[in-house]
Amino acid sequence: MSNDLPIRKIIHVDMDAFYASVEQMDNPELKGKAIAVGGGGKRGVVSAASYEARKFGVKSAMAGRLAAKLCxxxxxxxxxxxxYTEISKKIRKIFYDYTDLVEPLSLDEAYLDVTKNKKGNPSASLIAKEIRERxxxxxxxxxxxxxxxxxxxxxxxxxxxxxxGQKTVNPEEVLEFLEQLDIRxxxxxxxxxxxxxxxKGIFTGMDLKQKSLEYLDENFGKSGRYYYYIVRGIHNSEVKPHRTRKSLAAERTFSENLSSEVFMLEKLERIAEEISRRLLKSKVAGKTLTLKIKYSDFTLQTRSKTLPYYISDKDVILETAKGLLYQEKLNNSVRLLGISMSNLNTEKKKKPEVKKSVSVQLRFEF
Incomplete structure (x- = not known):
């Protein structure tokens, strides 16, 4: 990469089928078997699947009924x-033995910046190997x-x-790696x-790289610029140890479809209570409330309202959500309701990021 860009050594650690692997570890009878975490019952949805189940096409967010049919x-x-939270904390403790620059994405994955690390090890690849062994x-x-x-x-x-397993993409390999990568x-x-x-004839990174910034902006909107730079190896986002939460959400799938708003009020109150509890626990509040409605035919609708003030109180959340529910007539019977709060009082305005050209010349130990 060009010498004026910050050169970092970043590790992304991703646990393998985390929820399912924890269940198999805690219950030896499940080892080597196809299991799905969640997904039980008529309306259940799979949260995670073991690798044995994935061979049959079972995956997260799949309806339990379909998963059972496939396997x-x-x-x-x-x-x-x-x-899962308990195990995740143990894993993060290992991360912190190497660097304080740890950015968790979820319970089962995190970024680590080991450019300067506590072990004084210049090889990010060896650090990753050691972390995985531990x-x-x-x-x-x-x-x-x-x-x-x-x-x-x-x-x-x-x-x-x-x-x-693990994969290292050295600085001099970045562009070739991205050019050969399937766009998926x-x-x-x-x-x-x-x-x-x-x-549009874009199947690989190389195909994407042939498209101009103007073309990508025109065809893919705001994301076009992102695609233009990442295929050139430009992504200057730092590992942020304290990630700013951008939203909080809770939802419920019903055992039977609900056909009237009247039957949804009790469900909505419980969701509002859960959102309020999470907001208060995190010591945050939000201005924008979004009501998520999934109909019996699986079509999805969202309705949002931005208030002039921050809220976290259950009653205010409920009244705002009820207003959105009655805002217009329902399209069909409803199988799921959800509430999310965004535009939180933790968000900061970002400075515009300066992009720089890239040329692969640099070599250093990875």
Missing amino acids: PELIFVRPHFER ILDEVGLTASAGISINKFIAKVASDYNKPN KFYGVGKVTAEKMYQ
């Missing part, structure tokens, strides 16, 4: 989030890792040799965007 031998396990020895679970010059490439690389592997390119790119 008749599938075992549904009730989630134990307190246990997680296995001290916790009993396997992890995968990606190592490179920025967060984007490290995250993409961590999925390369899963499970229980780019973090931030979802299923819908990938299909749109396919229709």
Whole structure:
């Protein structure tokens, strides 16, 4: 990369099928079997699937009924989030032995900046290997890792040799790695965007790189600029030890479809109570409330309102959500309701990021 860009050594650690692996570790009878965490019951949704289940096409966010159809031998396990949190804390403690620059993304993955680390080890690859070995020895679970010059490439690389593997993309390998990468592997390119790119003849990083900034802006909106820079290895976001929470959400899927707003009020009150509890626990408040409605035909609708003041009180949240519920007639019977609070009082205005050109010349120990 060009010498005026900050050169970092970033590791992205991603636990392998975390929830399912914890359940298999705690219950030896489940080892080697196809299991799904959550997903039980008529309306259940899979939270996580073991690798044995993934071979049959079972994956997270899939309806339990479909998962069972794909894998008749599938075992549904009730989630134990307190246990997952406990294990996650043990794993993070290992991370902090190497650096204080740890940015957790969830219970099962995090970025580590080891450019300067507590071990004085110049090799990020060796640090990642040691961390993975310690997680296995001290916790009993396997992890995968990606190592490179920025967060984007490290995250993409961590999925390369899963499970229980790692991939290093050295500075001089970055552009070739991105050019050969299937567009579906780019973090931030979802299923819908990938299909749109396919229709426009964009199948790999190389294809994406051929498109001008103007073309990407015109066809992909605000995301176009992001795609333009990441395919050139430019992603200057730092590892942030204290990530600013941007939203809080809670939702409920009902055992039976609800056809009238009257039947939804009790459910909405419980969701509002849960959101309020989380806001107060996190010591934050929000201005924008979004009501999420999923209909029986699985179509999704959101209705939002931004207030002139921050709120965290359950009654205010409930009244605002009720107003949105009655805002317009429902399209169908409802299977899920959710409330999210955003525009929180923790958010700071970002300074515009200065982009710089890239040329791959630099070599240093990775």
